[in-house]
Amino acid sequence: MTETDTTTLEVAKELDCIGMFCPMPIYKAxxxxxxxxxxxxxxxxxxxxxxxxxxxxxxxxxNHELLATDEADGVHIFFIRKGGN
Amino acid sequence: MEAATxxxxxxxxxxxxxxxxxxxxxxxILATTAASMGWEAxxxxxxxxxxxxxxxxxxxxxxxPLGNPAMPVSIPNLxxxxxxxxxxxxxxxxxxxxxxxxxxxxxxxxxxxxMDIKLFACSTTLGVMGITPDDLIEGVDIAGAAAFxxxxxxxxxxxxx
Numbered sequence: 001m002t003e004t005d006t007t008t009l010e011v012a013k014e015l016d017c018i019g020m021f022c023p024m025p026i027y028k029a030x031x032x033x034x035x036x037x038x039x040x041x042x043x044x045x046x047x048x049x050x051x052x053x054x055x056x057x058x059x060x061x062x063n064h065e066l067l068a069t070d071e072a073d074g075v076h077i078f079f080i081r082k083g084g085n
Numbered sequence: 086m087e088a089a090t091x092x093x094x095x096x097x098x099x100x101x102x103x104x105x106x107x108x109x110x111x112x113x114i115l116a117t118t119a120a121s122m123g124w125e126a127x128x129x130x131x132x133x134x135x136x137x138x139x140x141x142x143x144x145x146x147x148x149x150p151l152g153n154p155a156m157p158v159s160i161p162n163l164x165x166x167x168x169x170x171x172x173x174x175x176x177x178x179x180x181x182x183x184x185x186x187x188x189x190x191x192x193x194x195x196x197x198x199x200m201d202i203k204l205f206a207c208s209t210t211l212g213v214m215g216i217t218p219d220d221l222i223e224g225v226d227i228a229g230a231a232a233f234x235x236x237x238x239x240x241x242x243x244x245x246x
Contacts, residue, residue: 019185019186020185020186020187021185021186021187022114022118023114023117023118023121024186024187024188026118026121026122027117027118027121027196029121030120030121030122030123031121057122058121058122061095061122061123061124062121062122062123063123
């Protein structure tokens with residue numbers, strides 16, 4: 001992953017998964033992706049420690065692109081661009 | 086040039102053989118995660134695992150403290166054997182699940198069905214335990230081992246839980 005200035009990303013939808021655990025952040029992200037068009041960006045907030053490893057795998061398996069990750073005060077932030085099917 | 090053939094989705098095949106609350110979660114978590122990533126997923130519910138899709142029992146799965154040294158609050162077997170201890174341990178575990186915002190087993194089953202996860206009910210278990218198809222939740226397929234193995238043979242991952 002290259003360094004991305006996340007402040008310039010146009011986020012189509014933000015998903016709050018704070019306080020949830022696996023599989024809910026991934027499940028909710030996949031549901032949220034269904035409502036987006038190819039190329040649109042989903043931002044996910046998660047406090048599940050597993051999410052750090054899970055979101056790169058989710059993006060790879062579901063053919064999305066993980067553009068950037070961030071962390072602030074224990075909240076992990078993921079920017080994922082919806083891929084084509 | 087050859088026409089591009091659509092990529093075959095990955096697939097996971099799971100056997101759920103245990104009917105305690107703690108053992109009901111892993112197959113449902115793995116299957117819903119797989120489906121979230123665009124995979125096909127199927128679960129074969131067999132022996133006590135059939136309780137997970139039993140209409141009356143799936144809402145009442147329990148976790149026994151007896152012979153279970155992994156309980157976070159250590160309960161000696163002598164105490165764990167007392168009446169009411171399984172209910173107490175079960176209610177404790179349900180409390181943790183709720184606090185962690187984890188869906189209940191019925192909620193997980195609804196998610197699974199919405200995601201087209203295949204739910205196979207083992208026909209031998211039905212026969213052995215005297216359970217009828219009407220005793221099971223809606224949306225499950227009655228199957229024998231051959232039908233499940235047919236599904237599992239084309240799977241990338243097969244797990245027995």
